[in-house]
Amino acid sequence: MSSVSERLRGRSELGVSLLLAVLGVLVLVDASRIPTDFTQRGPVGPAAVPVAVGVALLVIAVLLARDVLRGGHGESEMGEDVDLSHPSDWRTVLLLIAAFLANIVLIDRVGFPISGAVLFWGSAYALGSRHYLRDPLIAVALSVVTYLIFARGLGIGLPAGPLEGVL
Amino acid sequence: MEALSDLLNGFATALTPTNLAWAALGVILGTAVGVLPGIGPAMTVALLLPVTYGLEPTAAFIMFAGIFYGGMFGGSTTSILLNTPGESSSVITAIEGNLMARNGRASQALATAAIGSFVAGLIGTMLLVLLAPAIVDLAVGISAADYFAIMMLAFIAVTAVLGSSRIRGFASLAIGLTLGLIGIDLATGQQRLTFGIPQLADGIDIVVVAVGIFAIGEALWVAAHLRRRPADIIPTGRAFMSREDYRRSWRPWLRGTALGFPFGALPAGGAEIPTFLSYVTEKRLSRHKDEFGRGAIEGVAGPEASNNASAAGTLVPMLTLGLPTNATAAVMLAAFTGYGIQPGPLLFEREGDLVWALIASLFIGNTLLLVLNLPLAPLWARLLRTPRPYLYAGILFFASVGAYAVNASTIDLVILLVIGLLGFAMRRYGLPVVPAIIAVILGPRAEQQLRRALQLSNGEISGLWSSPLAKLIYLIIAVVLLWPLISRFVLRGRHPLAEAAAGAGVPLEAEPPPADDDRVPEERP
Structure with missing residues (x-):
């Protein structure tokens, strides 16, 4: 095998x-x-x-x-959280890519606070987190706080979307 | 001592209460992000870059210096408390550091790493102050052809010296050069590899490339192989050490610094070799040889100082020649370009105030690191417990924020994903990522120098090696490229020497894997 x-x-x-x-x-x-x-x-x-x-x-x-x-092969990269004894987990990778694409599609339509939360929650879900209350709460909090720090505090343009004026 | 008065002026600029607050914030953010497993110094700097976008250049640099040192220290904390190979530069620190931690001496291991980093950073930055003006004086006079030769040396050094497989290093270099070609050719206005996409005309932003390869590539790679069982983390108290520990540490700190700085300052590629040499040296000189392999403090003090001194050393070619020799320096160069600042000899003339403020902030960042991190060590250790789904989701999240913030364009997010997938494939198939990053940044500059040089020589190709400096550099390149052949044929007859060197642990010959190809042709421009 x-x-x-x-x-x-x-x-x-x-x-x-x-x-x-x-x-x-x-x-x-x-x-x-x-x-x-x-x-x-x-x-x-x-x-x-x-x-x-x-x-x-x-x-x-x-x-x-x-x-x-001739039999040469590249050595896969090691890392703190990498365990090469398992085969590649493609499902996780594809789900992560899906979460990433969701952010790309959504960011200009519904604004960063929502699309960023989707990205974080989707990624955490893909990576195996199943806290159905805690995960979305963290995602929304992170996204909104990041938006406020970047857009308000640092003056870096992140789209607010329909939440313009609310945040 | 003109440099010293310049430096004092730099301190005058940097030492305002606001700037000190930015430096402290930079150190804390840099350490916090750098401590997280899977995030090395280069990724820390790339991920935190957007935070500095909104600041004016001086404040941004000062925060940046804090992020730089914080990220470096964070990486060693991880390797001491978690025994798994992280970034290559702290692998050696991890050997004895983790053993010390396991024996209940985590506090001392972290303390000798922190103080050693401080000492090395202090001496390294001081050497930068002394060396930089002299190198700038030399560099102002060198020609485009010489510059081109130096850049070729940097390419070859990062590609052929590091890593186990040269052909894979060159593959990575070529990928980077290709990415660097994308966009409008500045000299003629011709579009190259843009495929009619208007957003590609300005080229791919280097921040997007760096974040894509480091952050997205790493997150996807880890996701595909996420450790099912949580790694065991050793709890630690406040970092401190005894008088005896100091007595055993100070010499390794100084020796490690002496080994690390030159390796960083010359384009000799990274901290792997000096940290390894430092480890071997300390093991041989130690009066506690029996403790090596069971957690000897010298084995942490030396390599860690060496690692930091090498990082300070890389700033010499980066600031004076605009030549990055490791991934962190490459990302920093990208950051400078982002602020509209072009490192190189002219930088010291045109923006002297800014450069010296940056160098002064390196001292400030280094000092703050020591002050903050000795008491905060237990907090950093707790960060290691961050649930992995949140950690890697957070990396993807902040990477997207950073890439989007550059131009407020979703195209950049698409490019980020594509480059992230490339980074994933490179990790999967053992292509080192550093040559690619260096090539993306240095490739276009090298082309510019090449064309300038050939214009000056009227298209005569020999104009590229007409100066003695260029001749010397091409000779060094030839030796580096032919080294596997040279060592095979020349050293075969002299076994005792080769064995003595091997016995001392000196990597005379970078062991190529059996089927690897050594006869990679030099890339001809």
Whole structure:
């Protein structure tokens, strides 16, 4: 079982190579459509460095793929709260991304105090907190206090939304 | 001593009651955030950056200095009280520090870390005062080609020296360079990698990149592997130590400082090597060798001083050359740019008052840290008990606030998420994040210097290495890149030396994993 997942893991790392190669092609294609003849000032035009970076990306993609195929693999990062003995918990990650997207969609519509509370509560829920009274209360308090500190205290623009005038 | 009178003027600017209050607030916020597990100094600085946006530059810098030192100290508190590897610079502190804490000497471990940090910060900042004007004098005269060479050295140093896999370091560097290309080319007005999205024309804000890679990437990564069982935290009282502890600590503090500062000041990459060297040195010199492995105070005092001295050292190239050599310095450089201030030799001429006020605030922040943190240690220890769902939800929350506050634009939040996912993938596949951050910030500057240099040499590529300084730097780059080959062929014949060095724990050869590729081509501009 472990050898299968180990091999899958090794193969998924080829995705990094693929990503680098795609990035490289993207950078080169983008560089090729920059008109260099008339815009160029001095011997190095706006496309030169992108071409170099694009080529470097492709070369690194190939070298990394070779390294992975020879059995090399990157060591996943450790951390205080990280336990690598379990497989990745994708459900939590997807729920977090959903909470994050909710904030993006809501912030200009209903204002930061509400969208921020949704973000915090959603994230806490995704991470396994199930205090159905305490979690939302903390989320709202944090969001409103942050709004007041930033918008009122520090003069940094966070949208109030429909709560404009209430807070 | 012109520097000293400049410094006194700096103190005159910085030492107002309001500014002192900002510094104290910065230290408290910096320590509180830095103590939280999973948050290293670079992320602390990135997350707290928005708080300083609304302040005028002097007050912002003063608060910032407090955040910087607070974040550093917070990280070591975490590693002493929680024995799990956190940020790489405090891994060594954690070894003996946690053992001391387990033996009921948490207070002493925290005290020697705090006082050692203070001593190292004091000496390091003093050295910054003495060195900076001299380096600025030298730097004013160096050419665009030399600058380009120095930047290449910084790229290679952070990529090839750190981490276990060079090819993955270079992959990270290339990703960073690509992100740095996005936006309008300043020299010609051409759009690069903007894909017709108007918000990308100004480039991606560096704060968004840093917060995305550090905060979002880390939160998602931890979320995917959250420890099910809570880590055990050792309770602590007020930090204090006895006369005997002082007697055993002061030499390690000074030696650690002497090791740490040069590593930080030269672009030699991070605090890992000096903290490790300090640990090995103290272990060898200690009269209590038997205590090593059971919680020796020297093993905390030395590495912790070394860590802080190295952080102070990174400020030398950051302020005088605009050259960040670690993640924290990179985020600070981004912050300065955000205030409309461009670090580099001209900064000392144009905004001398501001720079010296900042340096004075480093002294103030360092002192406040000691005054506040010795009595507050038990409070910080309690922060370690923050329920993890709230902790990581809070990181996502404040990261969003910070990214949104930069331009009040939701596009930045989308970019933040994309870069956060990138940061997640990099952690998953062992791509170090520091080269990417350095490349995003330094890449565009390096391109500017390259084009300027080639303009001056009429497109003659040899103009890049015509000066002796540039030649020397390219030679160093070649040695760093070819080091694995050199050590394999040259040192093979001299086993005794290599073994003696290895026996002393000197990392003569950064052990590459077996299948790693050593023959990475130098990136040619």
